[in-house]
Amino acid sequence: MLDSLFTENQISKLRKLGIKSLFDLLLHLPLKYLDKTQIDLIQDISPGGSYQIQGKVTYVKTAYQPRKNLTVVIEDATGSLQLRFLNFYSSQSRQFSEGVIVRAYGEVNPKSLIKEMIHPDYEIIVTDKPLPKCLTPIYALTRGLGQKSILNFVKKTFDQIAKKDTLLDHFPELNIKRNLPDLTKSLRELHMPSSTKPEDIDPYRKKLIYDELLAHQLFFRGLYHQQKNYIAKKIIFDRSLHDAFVSSLEFTLTGQQENCFNEIMSDLGCSFPMNRLLQGDVGSGKTVVATMAALQAIKNGGQVGFMAPTEILAEQHYIKLRDWLNPLNISVEFLSGSISAPEKKIIYERLVEGRIDLLVGTHALIQDKVRFKSLALYIIDEQHRFGVEQRLQIRSNNKTRAHEEAHQLMMSATPIPRTLSMSYFADMDISTINELPPGRQPIKTKLISDSRRNDLLTIIQKHCNEGNQVYWVCPLIEESEVLQLETVENTFQQLSSFFKSQTIALIHGKMKQSEKETIMQTFKAGHTQILVATTVIEVGVDVPNATMMIIENAERMGLSQLHQLRGRVGRGSKQSTCILFYGKKLTDTAKDRLRIIYENTDGFKISEEDLKLRGPGEFLGLKQSGLPSLKIANINKDDDLLALAKSDAEYLLTTKHNDIQSHLQRWISDYQEITRT
Ligand code: ADP
Numbered sequence: 032m033l034d035s036l037f038t039e040n041q042i043s044k045l046r047k048l049g050i051k052s053l054f055d056l057l058l059h060l061p062l063k064y065l066d067k068t069q070i071d072l073i074q075d076i077s078p079g080g081s082y083q084i085q086g087k088v089t090y091v092k093t094a095y096q097p098r099k100n101l102t103v104v105i106e107d108a109t110g111s112l113q114l115r116f117l118n119f120y121s122s123q124s125r126q127f128s129e130g131v132i133v134r135a136y137g138e139v140n141p142k143s144l145i146k147e148m149i150h151p152d153y154e155i156i157v158t159d160k161p162l163p164k165c166l167t168p169i170y171a172l173t174r175g176l177g178q179k180s181i182l183n184f185v186k187k188t189f190d191q192i193a194k195k196d197t198l199l200d201h202f203p204e205l206n207i208k209r210n211l212p213d214l215t216k217s218l219r220e221l222h223m224p225s226s227t228k229p230e231d232i233d234p235y236r237k238k239l240i241y242d243e244l245l246a247h248q249l250f251f252r253g254l255y256h257q258q259k260n261y262i263a264k265k266i267i268f269d270r271s272l273h274d275a276f277v278s279s280l281e282f283t284l285t286g287q288q289e290n291c292f293n294e295i296m297s298d299l300g301c302s303f304p305m306n307r308l309l310q311g312d313v314g315s316g317k318t319v320v321a322t323m324a325a326l327q328a329i330k331n332g333g334q335v336g337f338m339a340p341t342e343i344l345a346e347q348h349y350i351k352l353r354d355w356l357n358p359l360n361i362s363v364e365f366l367s368g369s370i371s372a373p374e375k376k377i378i379y380e381r382l383v384e385g386r387i388d389l390l391v392g393t394h395a396l397i398q399d400k401v402r403f404k405s406l407a408l409y410i411i412d413e414q415h416r417f418g419v420e421q422r423l424q425i426r427s428n429n430k431t432r433a434h435e436e437a438h439q440l441m442m443s444a445t446p447i448p449r450t451l452s453m454s455y456f457a458d459m460d461i462s463t464i465n466e467l468p469p470g471r472q473p474i475k476t477k478l479i480s481d482s483r484r485n486d487l488l489t490i491i492q493k494h495c496n497e498g499n500q501v502y503w504v505c506p507l508i509e510e511s512e513v514l515q516l517e518t519v520e521n522t523f524q525q526l527s528s529f530f531k532s533q534t535i536a537l538i539h540g541k542m543k544q545s546e547k548e549t550i551m552q553t554f555k556a557g558h559t560q561i562l563v564a565t566t567v568i569e570v571g572v573d574v575p576n577a578t579m580m581i582i583e584n585a586e587r588m589g590l591s592q593l594h595q596l597r598g599r600v601g602r603g604s605k606q607s608t609c610i611l612f613y614g615k616k617l618t619d620t621a622k623d624r625l626r627i628i629y630e631n632t633d634g635f636k637i638s639e640e641d642l643k644l645r646g647p648g649e650f651l652g653l654k655q656s657g658l659p660s661l662k663i664a665n666i667n668k669d670d671d672l673l674a675l676a677k678s679d680a681e682y683l684l685t686t687k688h689n690d691i692q693s694h695l696q697r698w699i700s701d702y703q704e705i706t707r708t
């Protein structure tokens with residue numbers, strides 16, 4: 032622990048760097064290394080390069096006008112060099128006086144006509160000081176903790192550890208197998224290199240990345256294997272019911288929908304709970320696959336929960352599932368926060384008595400009062416909108432008397448990039464639909480500057496007159512809900528006064544549920560031509576006749592959100608268009624996003640790009656999720672090591688290696704809290 036070596040004051044500074052334990056401190060790796068092993072001659076230095084120079088001060092000038100400025104000139108046998116400091120303490124300026132020997136390290140200012148270093152690292156050399164024999168580490172700092180203190184802290188920690196042998200490798204056999212150095216040596220070399228060549232350090236860094244990825248794999252694959260220790264109701268496939276349902280559909284299933292269903296069925300036939308993610312681009316038809324699974328669970332005497340992240344989406348699912356399943360004598364009910372208390376009570380009662388087969392709803396489904404009599408399958412749509420805890424809660428809330436847990440099927444229209452499915456999603460199985468139902472036409476995307484919006488109104492009018500429907504999406508304004516409401520309402524007013532002969536409606540998150548329902552139903556039935564909406568329509572809304580979408584201030588939205596929104600059109604056989612309006616000032620990231628969404632329609636490609644742009648932490652919302660993050664490894668760059676770690680973790684888990692727990696505890700600081708026991 033930190034308090035065994037450091038004062039409270041020091042500990043609070045270390046915390047600012049995210050360091051909570053001695054091991055964290057050792058993982059605070061240098062950002063880079065400087066070669067201070069030799070002194071360069073001033074005559075040999077050139078602009079833009081970094082050098083170490085030693086010379087005698089020949090001139091010092093402190094100025095306060097127009098800006099604070101300290102200029103020091105030093106000279107060696109070959110020439111002179113100016114050192115300049117813009118921010119300095121008076122104690123600093125007093126150090127420099129003519130004749131003093133200064134050793135300075137820094138970059139030669141490429142913009143200056145004379146040889147100059149700005150804010151170099153420097154020391155005053157009193158008695159001849161030997162040069163370091165190896166590379167000098169440079170750390171990320173925080174106020175009150177300089178390079179020297181951090182290095183001293185690290186050294187102190189090493190002394191302590193050397194006494195106690197606490198940094199031994201857990202799996203030395205894997206070092207041999209993968210040709211990796213041992214852990215203690217690696218950490219030592221990373222902080223106190225014995226070499227002068229930065230590339231010599233690479234293998235040590237690689238070792239740490241490997242160890243971290245291994246822990247990560249042990250965590251997620253550990254969860255995966257752990258599930259086999261729980262019991263679940265086996266669901267036996269009933270072909271005649273399945274066929275009856277499939278033949279009642281207004282379409283034929285695609286090959287991939289069938290494959291995914293078969294994968295799910297084979298899981299459901301097991302006596303331990305399924306934990307499967309069904310991923311497929313927006314519009315690929317995941318709902319019907321989930322419904323077929325639900326049907327089998329119900330036929331086997333179980334109940335099914337179907338949870339979606341928004342009321343609008345849950346409501347749509349409810350209507351669709353009711354229409355599909357009522358003819359087969361299956362009772363489908365709806366539950367959300369906006370249902371009245373007495374109605375809720377009735378649902379709770381019927382549910383626990385087993386008189387509801389399928390309950391569709393929002394987060395309301397995971398409340399304590401909601402108890403199924405025999406929950407066999409849980410379906411979670413748009414799973415990335417839910418935290419891990421929420422997903423686990425459903426199961427533990429609803430264990431049956433025989434201690435059975437429900438099978439779990441998650442769905443996502445934000446496809447998981449390959450590296451993530453190998454890491455953060457390694458605790459589940461994944462089924463993928465990567466084709467759209469036949470007859471869909473690719474959506475046309477147009478990027479249009481906001482200043483040209485008026486030109487567009489006539490085009491939209493014509494589009495409506497040809498019998499099409501339009502979504503007009505107003506931006507998310509994170510800073511203020513009031514402002515957001517104002518914006519949609521204004522837009523609605525403006526558009527209403529322009530589109531006199533069209534029916535136009537407004538929908539936003541602040542409306543009452545019943546109001547939203549009516550508006551969606553009217554739009555779906557084709558009685559409204561233009562629907563002005565906030566991003567509440569982002570997920571799941573399904574109106575095949577809506578073939579045009581306008582997105583305002585598209586530059587403010589994230590990639591997956593844009594892709595989801597765009598996926599609301601192109602759901603029928605007609606050609607659809609998505610128009611992205613963008614404002615004046617675009618950041619580089621905003622430009623990147625717009626370019627990516629313009630150039631790509633494939634959700635997998637967009638996800639990959641999004642991951643590159645944002646990194647896994649933000650992509651997955653790791654902070655909120657409670658999942659362990661990676662400190663050193665980068666799954667985008669280190670995918671080769673990821674593959675090795677994955678196979679080694681599998682081996683350790685199957686052989687039930689004794690040191691798995693210790694390795695997890697070393698690398699995953701909140702390890703105890705996250706495991707589900
Ligand atoms: P998502 O995968 O985005 O959740 P949905 O399940 O909402 O997609 O399906 C989108 C639309 O495609 C729905 O109207 C659905 O009924 C329809 N659909 C699903 N499968 C097929 C298919 N095989 N052929 C034609 N239409 C389909």
Ligand code: MG
Pocket residue numbers: 317318412444571
């Ligand atoms: Mg869906």
